[in-house]
Amino acid sequence: GENVEQHPSTLSVQEGDSAVIKCTYSDSASNYFPWYKQELGKRPQLIIDIRSNVGEKKDQRIAVTLNKTAKHFSLHITETQPEDSAVYFCAARGGGSQGNLIFGKGTKLSVKP
Amino acid sequence: DVKVTQSSRYLVKRTGEKVFLECVQDMDHENMFWYRQDPGLGLRLIYFSYDVKMKEKGDIPEGYSVSREKKERFSLILESASTNQTSMYLCASSLPGGRKTQYFGPGTRLLVL
Numbered sequence: 001g002e003n004v005e006q007h008p009s010t011l012s013v014q015e016g017d018s019a020v021i022k023c024t025y026s027d028s029a030s031n032y033f034p035w036y037k038q039e040l041g042k043r044p045q046l047i048i049d050i051r052s053n054v055g056e057k058k059d060q061r062i063a064v065t066l067n068k069t070a071k072h073f074s075l076h077i078t079e080t081q082p083e084d085s086a087v088y089f090c091a092a093r094g095g096g097s098q099g100n101l102i103f104g105k106g107t108k109l110s111v112k113p
Numbered sequence: 114d115v116k117v118t119q120s121s122r123y124l125v126k127r128t129g130e131k132v133f134l135e136c137v138q139d140m141d142h143e144n145m146f147w148y149r150q151d152p153g154l155g156l157r158l159i160y161f162s163y164d165v166k167m168k169e170k171g172d173i174p175e176g177y178s179v180s181r182e183k184k185e186r187f188s189l190i191l192e193s194a195s196t197n198q199t200s201m202y203l204c205a206s207s208l209p210g211g212r213k214t215q216y217f218g219p220g221t222r223l224l225v226l
């Protein structure tokens with residue numbers, strides 16, 4: 001089955017710097033890669049996703065890149081702000097018509113003002 | 114706006130008790146999921162359901178069962194609660210198909226004494 005590794009587990013940056021979180025997956029049939037943000041005490045919420053037929057996707061300060069050959073995908077946050085502080089989860093959807101999401105273990109991002 | 118609600122935010126139970134966690138969504142989603150969230154382990158899938166009265170085991174189903182008698186409601190049952198089931202439980206729902214956004218409930222923090 002699918003296995004998703006996420007690094008780093010914690011990340012601390014200065015406000016205004018960029019942050020990069022990386023994930024690798026094992027199932028070459030995986031075709032959907034969402035990223036969720038979970039603020040302290042709140043529910044995870046989708047912030048961006050990418051499908052396997054696309055190499056990069058951007059939404060304002062957030063971008064995700066996918067390298068299918070290497071089986072890794074990354075979240076990039078530019079011009080970080082204190083409100084970006086949260087736990088970020090990557091996920092990969094396994095193959096099959098109803099493949100489930102397999103989540104990484106999470107990255108706790110702290111943005112220092 | 115998608116609403117996924119869970120019956121309790123906090124719950125304290127004793128070892129051996131039968132515990133019911135309820136999840137309700139109001140978006141007519143076919144898919145519903147129960148996850149367990151533990152520090153350093155990310156989100157792990159317990160059970161999921163693609164339709165009324167259908168259920169499938171996730172990655173960690175042992176000690177749990179589920180019920181889906183109505184489309185909008187998905188219940189997680191701990192037949193005999195144990196201390197190692199102390200955790201945060203998150204429910205999610207989505208439209209059918211594997212590439213659809215999962216919407217999470219607020220979570221139930223369960224403490225088993």
